[in-house]
Amino acid sequence: xxxxxxxxxxxxxxxxxxxxxxxxxxxxxxxxxxxxxxxxxxxxxxxxxxxxxxxxxxxxxxxxxxxxxxxxxxxxxxxxxxxxxxxxxxxxxxxxxxxxxxxxxxxxxxxxxxxxxxxxxxxxxxxxxxxxxxxxxxxxxxxxxxxxxxxxxxxxxxxxxxxxxxxxxxxxxxxxxxxxxxxxxxxxxxxxxxxxxxxxxxxxxxxxxxxxxxxxxxxxxxxxxxxxxxxxxxxxxxxxxxxxxxxxxxxxxxxxxxxxxxxxxxxxxxxxxxxxxxxxxxxxxxxxxxxxxxxxxxxxxxxxxxxxxxxxxxxxxxxxxxxxxxxxxxxxxxxxxxxxxxxxxxxxxxxxxxxxxxxxxxxxxxxxxxxxxxxxxxxxxxxxxxxxxxxxxxxxxxxxxxxxxxxxxxxxxxxxxxxxxxxxxxxxxxxxxxxxxxxxxxxxxxxxxxxxxxxxxxxxxxxxxxxxxxxxxxxxxxxxxxxxxxxxxxxx
Numbered sequence: 001x002x003x004x005x006x007x008x009x010x011x012x013x014x015x016x017x018x019x020x021x022x023x024x025x026x027x028x029x030x031x032x033x034x035x036x037x038x039x040x041x042x043x044x045x046x047x048x049x050x051x052x053x054x055x056x057x058x059x060x061x062x063x064x065x066x067x068x069x070x071x072x073x074x075x076x077x078x079x080x081x082x083x084x085x086x087x088x089x090x091x092x093x094x095x096x097x098x099x100x101x102x103x104x105x106x107x108x109x110x111x112x113x114x115x116x117x118x119x120x121x122x123x124x125x126x127x128x129x130x131x132x133x134x135x136x137x138x139x140x141x142x143x144x145x146x147x148x149x150x151x152x153x154x155x156x157x158x159x160x161x162x163x164x165x166x167x168x169x170x171x172x173x174x175x176x177x178x179x180x181x182x183x184x185x186x187x188x189x190x191x192x193x194x195x196x197x198x199x200x201x202x203x204x205x206x207x208x209x210x211x212x213x214x215x216x217x218x219x220x221x222x223x224x225x226x227x228x229x230x231x232x233x234x235x236x237x238x239x240x241x242x243x244x245x246x247x248x249x250x251x252x253x254x255x256x257x258x259x260x261x262x263x264x265x266x267x268x269x270x271x272x273x274x275x276x277x278x279x280x281x282x283x284x285x286x287x288x289x290x291x292x293x294x295x296x297x298x299x300x301x302x303x304x305x306x307x308x309x310x311x312x313x314x315x316x317x318x319x320x321x322x323x324x325x326x327x328x329x330x331x332x333x334x335x336x337x338x339x340x341x342x343x344x345x346x347x348x349x350x351x352x353x354x355x356x357x358x359x360x361x362x363x364x365x366x367x368x369x370x371x372x373x374x375x376x377x378x379x380x381x382x383x384x385x386x387x388x389x390x391x392x393x394x395x396x397x398x399x400x401x402x403x404x405x406x407x408x409x410x411x412x413x414x415x416x417x418x419x420x421x422x423x424x425x426x427x428x429x430x431x432x433x434x435x436x437x438x439x440x441x442x443x444x445x446x447x448x449x450x451x452x453x454x455x456x457x458x459x460x461x462x463x464x465x466x467x468x469x470x471x472x473x474x475x476x477x478x479x480x481x482x483x484x485x486x487x488x489x490x491x492x
Contacts, residue, residue: 092490287345321340
């Protein structure tokens with residue numbers, strides 16, 4: 001216990017020093033309005049002056065209601081969706097441990113998001129990290145507003161905070177699948193606190209942070225917005241709902257964790273089949289349903305573009321499901337329920353960065369194309385290299401996320417049915433250069449790989465040197481349900 005407390009103290013000290021070096025003063029941040037910063041509408045003009053002012057933007061109740069619903073749907077993805085999907089795939093003696101880890105990680109990340117996560121992800125600072133002006137959600141009230149992707153359109157900032165909280169919570173929870181059945185509960189929590197702080201938050205800031213469309217009126221103002229934005233946003237990287245921020249980020253962390261934690265006892269020597277594909281199917285179905293909030297909700301408005309993201313999510317997932325079982329049928333003679341569920345998740349992952357940028361045919365191609373690639377990684381590459389990624393987080397989320405991020409740069413092309421890239425200076429879709437866009441996508445992919453791998457390695461090394469990563473061999477054989485939590489998911 002003393003080792004655990006001392007490690008927390010050490011990590012907290014390092015976090016605060018790191019954040020202090022990358023943040024800017026509150027006064028500097030207060031000089032401009034960011035896309036997700038509060039927009040304080042103060043009527044301090046005289047009645048005569050107010051007549052000359054344009055009406056202040058007010059949230060549309062339909063947009064607000066949709067964002068509340070989308071936030072609920074993403075919560076459904078994690079608890080119970082991801083928990084049941086993962087839980088069904090492990091052995092029965094570890095079912096409760098997976099449910100517990102998912103449930104508690106979601107709760108922990110929600111608290112950290114309110115304390116400092118939202119502030120360092122979605123306020124001004126450096127191109128790589130935000131600042132401290134909204135620690136503990138300071139200054140945000142029911143009247144605070146945040147920008148969307150349309151000029152003059154706003155939503156309540158509180159619902160943006162809650163929506164992004166669910167993204168910040170599901171991403172670390174995805175990583176759990178890589179080291180399921182063998183990692184200490186205390187080590188899981190400590191690792192994900194560090195990873196959330198130094199991998200998730202920087203990626204969210206770099207990809208999604210900018211001043212908002214209302215700040216762009218001409219070429220000069222666009223230069224200012226680019227200068228204030230996250231590093232990858234400024235490079236033109238497109239990620240509609242989290243291909244880099246969520247899936248590549250989590251997938252790379254999963255691979256590093258699987259390698260550093262090591263294989264399960266008996267891995268490759270004894271059978272370790274899923275204990276309940278029924279629950280896995282239920283979990284996959286809840287993920288599919290909740291993912292509509294994840295993708296269509298990322299539009300931040302209830303518009304035709306949200307409808308496009310919705311349709312693309314449906315089509316890509318269906319295509320990926322059929323593609324996976326088709327290849328499985330050819331290669332293994334039988335299509336499996338596990339294959340169908342895995343294909344669905346692979347399709348959801350791949351379409352995530354592209355859902356609001358590509359057309360329906362592009363979505364079908366992305367969905368059909370991702371499954372054979374992920375199937376190859378989970379069945380051939382993993383076996384060839386011998387790493388034990390328990391629930392194939394890297395093979396599905398990491399690989400599927402990389403494929404989807406790159407294909408976004410291809411199928412966003414208007415010539416291929418995509419939306420193109422909007423020019424906020426001209427207020428129309430701009431000229432499109434596929435080569436330039438794909439290069440921007442590769443920058444985002446490479447950055448996610450480097451950041452996540454580096455943070456994961458350092459964090460796991462520190463934890464291994466202090467409290468240790470794995471449970472004792474006897475506890476692993478007994479099962480983490482009893483050994484770590486003193487409970488069982490099932491009673492004979």
